[in-house]
Amino acid sequence: MRILISDDALAIACGADRVANAFAKAAPDAEIVRVSSWGMHWLEPLVEIELDGTRTGYGPVSPADVPAILDGRGDAIRIGDVAAHPFIAAQTRLTFARAGRTRPLSLDDYEATGGWAGLRAARAMTPQQIVETVTASGLRGRGGAGFPAGIKWKTVLDAPGARKYIVCNADEGDSGTFADRMLIEGDPYLLIEGMAIAGLATGADTGFVYVRSEYPHAIAKLEAAVAASRAIVAPFRIEVRTGAGAYVCGEETSLLNSLEGKRGEVRAKPPLPAHQGLFGRPTVINNVLTLAAVPFVLAEGPQAYADYGMGRSRGTMPIQLAGNIRHGGLFETAFGITLGELVDAIGGGTESGRPVRAVQVGGPLGAYFPPALFDTPFDYEAFAARDGLIGHGGVTVFDDRVDMAAQARFAMAFCAVESCGKCTPCRIGSTRGIETIDRIVANENRLANIALVEELCETMKFGSLCALGGFTPYPVLSALHHFPEDFGLKDAAE
Amino acid sequence: MNLPNDAAGQEDVRAIISRHAHREGALLPILHAIQADRGWIDETAIRTVAHALNLSRAEVHGVVSFYHDFRTRPEPRPVIKLCRAEACQARGSEPLAEWAQSRAGDRVAIEPVYCLGLCSVGPNAMLGDDVHARLDQASLGALIEAL
Numbered sequence: 008m009r010i011l012i013s014d015d016a017l018a019i020a021c022g023a024d025r026v027a028n029a030f031a032k033a034a035p036d037a038e039i040v041r042v043s044s045w046g047m048h049w050l051e052p053l054v055e056i057e058l059d060g061t062r063t064g065y066g067p068v069s070p071a072d073v074p075a076i077l078d079g080r081g082d083a084i085r086i087g088d089v090a091a092h093p094f095i096a097a098q099t100r101l102t103f104a105r106a107g108r109t110r111p112l113s114l115d116d117y118e119a120t121g122g123w124a125g126l127r128a129a130r131a132m133t134p135q136q137i138v139e140t141v142t143a144s145g146l147r148g149r150g151g152a153g154f155p156a157g158i159k160w161k162t163v164l165d166a167p168g169a170r171k172y173i174v175c176n177a178d179e180g181d182s183g184t185f186a187d188r189m190l191i192e193g194d195p196y197l198l199i200e201g202m203a204i205a206g207l208a209t210g211a212d213t214g215f216v217y218v219r220s221e222y223p224h225a226i227a228k229l230e231a232a233v234a235a236s237r238a239i240v241a242p243f244r245i246e247v248r249t250g251a252g253a254y255v256c257g258e259e260t261s262l263l264n265s266l267e268g269k270r271g272e273v274r275a276k277p278p279l280p281a282h283q284g285l286f287g288r289p290t291v292i293n294n295v296l297t298l299a300a301v302p303f304v305l306a307e308g309p310q311a312y313a314d315y316g317m318g319r320s321r322g323t324m325p326i327q328l329a330g331n332i333r334h335g336g337l338f339e340t341a342f343g344i345t346l347g348e349l350v351d352a353i354g355g356g357t358e359s360g361r362p363v364r365a366v367q368v369g370g371p372l373g374a375y376f377p378p379a380l381f382d383t384p385f386d387y388e389a390f391a392a393r394d395g396l397i398g399h400g401g402v403t404v405f406d407d408r409v410d411m412a413a414q415a416r417f418a419m420a421f422c423a424v425e426s427c428g429k430c431t432p433c434r435i436g437s438t439r440g441i442e443t444i445d446r447i448v449a450n451e452n453r454l455a456n457i458a459l460v461e462e463l464c465e466t467m468k469f470g471s472l473c474a475l476g477g478f479t480p481y482p483v484l485s486a487l488h489h490f491p492e493d494f495g496l497k498d499a500a501e
Numbered sequence: 502m503n504l505p506n507d508a509a510g511q512e513d514v515r516a517i518i519s520r521h522a523h524r525e526g527a528l529l530p531i532l533h534a535i536q537a538d539r540g541w542i543d544e545t546a547i548r549t550v551a552h553a554l555n556l557s558r559a560e561v562h563g564v565v566s567f568y569h570d571f572r573t574r575p576e577p578r579p580v581i582k583l584c585r586a587e588a589c590q591a592r593g594s595e596p597l598a599e600w601a602q603s604r605a606g607d608r609v610a611i612e613p614v615y616c617l618g619l620c621s622v623g624p625n626a627m628l629g630d631d632v633h634a635r636l637d638q639a640s641l642g643a644l645i646e647a648l
């Protein structure tokens with residue numbers, strides 16, 4: 008008998024290690040295999056029992072359930088064939104194809120499931136051909152801005168310089184997101200393969216992965232994976248670096264300063280990092296999910312990737328369903344699915360069972376959408392057209408107990424705390440924003456102060472160097488415009 | 502490597518520096534290692550690091566103060582970092598944080614953290630490198646008691 012249990016940090020936080028210990032005690036002859044997480048978080052700790060080649064899933068499992076599961080009972084928490092679960096069967100998993108299925112650090116498992124095929128294909132190509140392949144796939148940056156990956160790579164390829172770098176942005180600071188963490192913890196060689204391909208494409212021989220310090224499990228896994236795969240990706244070499252708790256260091260130029268050992272202040276552009284990035288040298292900086300999508304593109308060809316999606320959003324997006332949602336977790340799907348399908352049909356509505364009132368898409372700089380906008384398709388342009396953004400793909404659900412004025416205030420407060428300090432509208436404007444929202448709530452000159460918040464937001468939008476100051480108006484204004492009653496207004500027309 | 506005269510008692514810091522000094526952009530790895538070792542980064546350590554990396558004290562100070570992770574004062578109490586970001590707010594972190602603060606009193610430090618990447622199973626907390634999910638008063642109370 009084999010017993011499969013995830014060793015993902017989320018599973019562990021939900022008690023997976025205690026469950027694994029309980030199985031080890033109760034079934035000493037069974038082989039306990041720690042695998043990646045399927046991403047059905049409401050079912051973690053999820054356990055699969057493999058007997059005679061058939062796997063049966065159970066979840067969420069507590070140590071007390073172990074005897075019943077081993078006795079073939081446990082009907083109440085039996086899932087059956089996990090791969091056939093509607094939440095999994097409805098997905099298109101290209102980047103997360105191995106999720107739940109392999110041991111994260113096993114090179115054998117990685118090879119056996121098509122690992123390194125993209126790198127082998129890339130090694131048979133010229134750098135120009137690799138760049139053209141990535142460009143043709145339509146892959147856009149998954150970190151938030153959605154910039155075409157192929158164009159960025161081409162700029163670095165064409166930039167003169169003996170030394171170039173590949174930097175992977177694993178700062179994943181957005182609340183409501185965890186796909187980078189899951190990818191690094193569950194399939195670290197995929198990221199390593201993607202970085203090695205980026206190195207071949209641009210002539211870079213060194214890569215850095217900047218992982219936030221809040222992810223100690225991911226850092227440990229990645230360091231082990233980098234060490235184990237060193238010979239496979241050589242002469243390309245990778246170093247793992249740890250962030251230090253600054254949200255703004257997810258911004259690419261701030262991240263580069265941080266890697267250089269400086270304060271994480273945002274740099275003015277130009278120069279672009281592609282021309283003068285890390286230590287002034289040409290640098291590709293991409294999100295984890297961008298780089299992890301590349302091996303598929305190289306192995307299967309650009310068209311196989313571009314066949315998914317809508318408009319200018321090609322391929323798949325690992326969407327993260329978070330907050331007060333019944334079926335939270337990782338849902339990778341082609342662009343184009345609507346927000347309502349994600350929240351209601353797939354997510355099952357709120358976990359509390361109360362009505363959904365607001366959904367924040369795209370992290371702390373993303374807009375709050377009311378259910379009236381649930382027909383918005385998941386697509387960069389469609390969200391932009393409704394004054395929102397998809398960012399890194401986080402979807403955070405709130406029920407009807409949410410106070411939207413408090414959420415708007417939080418957005419301003421977060422900006423004030425995390426501002427790098429370089430621009431006055433971001434540094435000072437956010438603090439004034441907090442005070443002004445407090446006055447609105449206290450009904451001091453309410454209408455005048457609402458006008459002042461709108462004005463402050465305009466100043467922040469146009470007077471900020473980066474999206475921290477520039478996009479904080481999204482959550483603030485969306486809260487104000489879609490939920491005016493929480494600010495003491497009767498309706499949006501007031 | 503030249504060392505300043507006033508760096509007595511800094512052998513551990515010097516050992517850390519020599520372990521990392523060859524790396525590109527060594528300052529953050531060095532500061533992380535010092536904090537992991539000592540729990541905080543004191544003035545003398547800053548001076549030793551500045552001298553070794555050929556930086557001014559103000560420069561190293563500027564870096565230490567920029568990042569939320571680095572402590573310039575010791576924290577003798579055990580620390581629970583409770584997530585206060587939006588997805589945990591949506592799952593009740595704010596009333597829980599208030600409760601935890603009163604329960605912890607002066608014995609345990611309850612610090613905010615903004616997202617642990619466990620946003621579908623909050624409220625969440627981190628103790629050292631250990632992560633805890635689906636917290637409520639009972640389970641968080643047990644964590645506080647056990648410290």
Ligand SMILES: Cc1cc2nc3c(=O)[nH]c(=O)nc-3n(C[C@H](O)[C@H](O)[C@H](O)COP(=O)(O)O)c2cc1C
Nearest residue numbers: 148149150176178179180257258259293294297474
């Ligand atoms: C305040 C701020 C925070 C950001 N945080 C992240 C982050 O945590 N991870 C990330 O990949 N990109 C983040 N970005 C976007 C990066 O600046 C950059 O666009 C991205 O790393 C480029 O990679 P991509 O093209 O693969 O998306 C952030 C941007 C801003 C303004």
Ligand code: SF4
Nearest residue numbers: 427429430433473476
């Ligand atoms: S907008 Fe804010 S975080 Fe961005 S560069 Fe300006 S001050 Fe720094």
Ligand code: FES
Nearest residue numbers: 584589617619620
């Ligand atoms: S918001 Fe709390 S873990 Fe992400």
